[in-house]
Structure formats: C-alpha cells, structure tokens
Amino acid sequence: MEINAFFGEAVQESRRDDPATEGLEVYVVGGAVRDALLGLPAGDRDWVVVGATPEQMSARGFVPVGGDFPVFLHPVTREEYALARTERKSGRGYKGFTFHTGADVTLEDDLGRRDLTINAIARTPDGQLVDPYGGQADLRARRFRHVGAAFAEDPVRILRLARFAARFHDFTVVPETLELCRRMAADGEVDALVPERVWRELSRGLMQERPSRMLQVLADTDALSRIAPGLAVDGKLLDILDEAADAGLPLASRYALLCSDSADPAGLGKRLRASNDCNDMARLLQQVLADLPRAGKDPERVLALLERTDALRKPERFEQLLHAARRRIPVDVDDWLAARDAVKAVDAGAIAARHAGQPEGIREAVRAARLAALAP
Numbered sequence: 548m549e550i551n552a553f554f555g556e557a558v559q560e561s562r563r564d565d566p567a568t569e570g571l572e573v574y575v576v577g578g579a580v581r582d583a584l585l586g587l588p589a590g591d592r593d594w595v596v597v598g599a600t601p602e603q604m605s606a607r608g609f610v611p612v613g614g615d616f617p618v619f620l621h622p623v624t625r626e627e628y629a630l631a632r633t634e635r636k637s638g639r640g641y642k643g644f645t646f647h648t649g650a651d652v653t654l655e656d657d658l659g660r661r662d663l664t665i666n667a668i669a670r671t672p673d674g675q676l677v678d679p680y681g682g683q684a685d686l687r688a689r690r691f692r693h694v695g696a697a698f699a700e701d702p703v704r705i706l707r708l709a710r711f712a713a714r715f716h717d718f719t720v721v722p723e724t725l726e727l728c729r730r731m732a733a734d735g736e737v738d739a740l741v742p743e744r745v746w747r748e749l750s751r752g753l754m755q756e757r758p759s760r761m762l763q764v765l766a767d768t769d770a771l772s773r774i775a776p777g778l779a780v781d782g783k784l785l786d787i788l789d790e791a792a793d794a795g796l797p798l799a800s801r802y803a804l805l806c807s808d809s810a811d812p813a814g815l816g817k818r819l820r821a822s823n824d825c826n827d828m829a830r831l832l833q834q835v836l837a838d839l840p841r842a843g844k845d846p847e848r849v850l851a852l853l854e855r856t857d858a859l860r861k862p863e864r865f866e867q868l869l870h871a872a873r874r875r876i877p878v879d880v881d882d883w884l885a886a887r888d889a890v891k892a893v894d895a896g897a898i899a900a901r902h903a904g905q906p907e908g909i910r911e912a913v914r915a916a917r918l919a920a921l922a923p
C-alpha cells in the first residue's frame with residue numbers, strides 16, 4: 548500500500564485465530580494506529596466493534612467495564628473493545644452524554660465523532676487502513692485537524708490537542724480547529740471541565756518533549772486563562788520548561804517551574820487538583836528562588852534554607868529542587884549538596900548523649916555543631 552510505503556513500514560496485526568472475535572467486524576482505532584503510522588512504539592490498543600450488540604459481546608465472554616460506556620474487556624487479552632457509537636451531548640461538562648450504539652452505526656459514524664483526524668484512522672486485523680477523514684494526509688503534513696463539528700461536544704479535547712502538540716511538536720493546529728477551540732473557550736465550555744480531567748491532561752502534557760507547545764496552544768485558544776487563572780508564563784519560562792524536559796526533570800519539578808512566576812501557586816494547585824508532591828515542590832521552589840541568592844556562604848542562612856526545605860529528611864527532593872532552581876538562577880548544586888551532607892554528618896545522637904543531664908541544651912548544641920560544620 549502506498550501509504551504504508553510512505554511511512555516506511557507495513558503495519559501488520561498478528562493475525563491469529565481468536566474465537567472471541569471470530570466473525571465480528573473489529574478494528575484497532577485511535578492512538579495505537581496513529582503511533583504505529585508515525586513509527587512510534589505501541590501503547591495500549593483500543594478496538595471498535597461494528598454491528599454487534601452488548602448481548603452478543605457478553606455471550607462471547609467479553610466483560611462490560613461498567614458505567615454508561617458500551618465498552619468491554621476481551622476475555623483473554625483484556626484489551627478494550629467499544630461498540631461503534633455515536634454520542635450526543637445532553638448537558639454541560641463531562642457528564643451529559645447520551646450514546647447511540649446499534650447495528651446501524653457504521654465505522655465512519657464512529658470515527659466521525661472522534662477528536663482529531665489523526666486519531667480517527669481504523670485498522671483491520673490484517674492491516675488494512677480505513678481513513679475516511681484524511682488522517683494519513685494530516686499525519687504526513689503534520690497537522691492537527693478536528694474531524695467534525697462533534698469535536699465541540701467534549702471540551703477536554705482542547706486539552707488533548709494541547710497535550711498532543713507537546714508530544715508531536717512539529718505539528719501545527721490548522722486555523723479552523725484553532726477557531727473552533729476559541730469559540731468553545733469563549734462559550735465557557737472549558738469552565739465546565741472536571742478539574743481532575745484538566746490535571747490529567749496538563750500533567751501528561753508537561754511530561755512530553757516540548758511542554759511549551761501545550762501552553763502555547765492553550766494560550767492561542769484562550770483556554771489557558773480559564774483553566775489556570777493567575778498562571779504567569781512568558782517566553783523565557785516556556786524555554787525553561789522545554790530545557791527542563793530535555794534534562795528529564797520529573798513532573799513535580801516541571802510543574803514547580805511552571806508556577807515559579809505565579810503569585811499564588813497554592814491557590815492554583817488547589818484549583819488544578821495538582822498532586823501533593825507537585826504543590827510542595829512549587830511552594831519550595833519559590834522559597835529557594837527567593838532565599839538561595841541571599842544565602843551566600845553565611846552558615847545561618849544556609850542552615851535556614853536547608854531546614855525550610857527539609858533537606859535532611861528529603862535529600863532527593865532537595866537535589867531536585869536545586870536542579871529546578873538552577874534553570875532560573877545560578878546555583879552551585881555541588882556546593883549545596885556538600886552543605887547538606889556536612890549538616891547531615893553532625894551526630895545529633897552523640898551530642899544528645901553528652902547532654903544526658905541537661906536535655907534543654909541539646910537543641911542549641913546540635914544547632915551550634917551544624918553551624919560549625921557549615922563554617923567556611
């Protein structure tokens with residue numbers, strides 16, 4: 548096939564006899580097809596089943612995943628098989644969806660309610676591609692394009708688009724899709740999103756190769772100020788985030804850098820339902836950025852910073868903090884680690900033993916020993 552030749556490698560499903568799906572019309576869809584066409588390692592496979600009823604699926608041993616979704620787990624592989632469906636929005640936000648499944652729903656119908664053309668390509672078990680919306684052409688042209696008007700029914704798709712932009716960072720968003728996202732944001736669609744879903748997409752996007760692209764797309768679609776009011780991001784910070792990604796910094800460090808110019812990271816983190824380690828890191832990074840330049844070699848200040856960041860009990864996090872801080876201000880990481888180790892080496896137990904008679908003096912003695920350890 549011409550297309551597969553373009554992508555360099557024929558995409559083949561191992562075609563084994565599978566009694567569970569024998570005689571069913573099944574396709575792999577979504578990310579697995581997209582990533583294979585891009586030559587990327589395979590993730591989870593999602594399947595769509597055309598022309599079957601829930602009863603037929605159960606009779607074949609498929610297990611319904613529960614909830615309102617017409618999705619089943621394969622009895623052996625546990626992969627997800629969804630009945631071809633159309634969906635219509637019946638309310639605001641995430642909850643209000645009604646599904647229509649049935650033998651009359653075609654593969655084209657199912658693909659037509661999906662988000663992006665590059666995610667709306669189906670593949671038969673023997674490797675034939677079904678691509679009614681030009682997904683392969685858009686993959687080749689490195690374009691994000693929404694499949695159709697149904698895109699607007701799920702505002703989380705704006706965040707998905709932004710996350711994909713951070714992953715496939717040489718892709719551009721076509722003007723029509725950008726325009727549609729802007730309208731959705733202006734209509735307040737984004738405000739109805741469940742915070743957990745926002746965080747899921749944001750945190751995944753931060754872990755991609757070019758987090759800056761996610762933030763750019765969110766800014767371009769006017770969604771950023773609604774999702775994260777008060778988040779201060781400029782070009783410099785975007786570069787810093789991409790450098791953090793290049794350096795392989797963990798999520799908490801990337802998130803802390805993202806918030807590092809913002810006035811109220813605690814409020815932001817609460818709103819976004821950021822995880823505790825992300826919120827801690829964001830708070831501590833602002834502290835370090837403020838205190839570290841003032842500390843110099845002054846033992847009192849150095850000790851204060853080590854204590855405030857809980858560096859002795861959380862040595863690894865302290866190291867991560869330094870590596871995050873270093874993206875914004877000059878930091879002699881080795882020097883600070885040496886200071887941490889010097890303080891850590893002070894034997895508080897031995898000092899306590901020497902003060903057996905007067906326990907009220909222990910604290911001061913330990914502190915004095917630590918300061919002495921830090922003396923230049």
Ligand SMILES: Nc1ccn([C@@H]2O[C@H](COP(=O)(O)OP(=O)(O)OP(=O)(O)O)[C@@H](O)[C@H]2O)c(=O)n1
Pocket residue numbers: 576577578579590593660661662663666667701703704707
């Ligand atoms: N809000 C959503 C979520 C999913 N999908 C469709 O469902 C497929 C599978 O969804 P999911 O696994 O969440 O995303 P993937 O595109 O597979 O990407 P990832 O690599 O993140 O799994 C998508 O490709 C897309 O066709 C959609 O249209 N709208």
Ligand SMILES: [Mg+2]
Pocket residue numbers: 577578579590591593
């Ligand atoms: Mg997937």
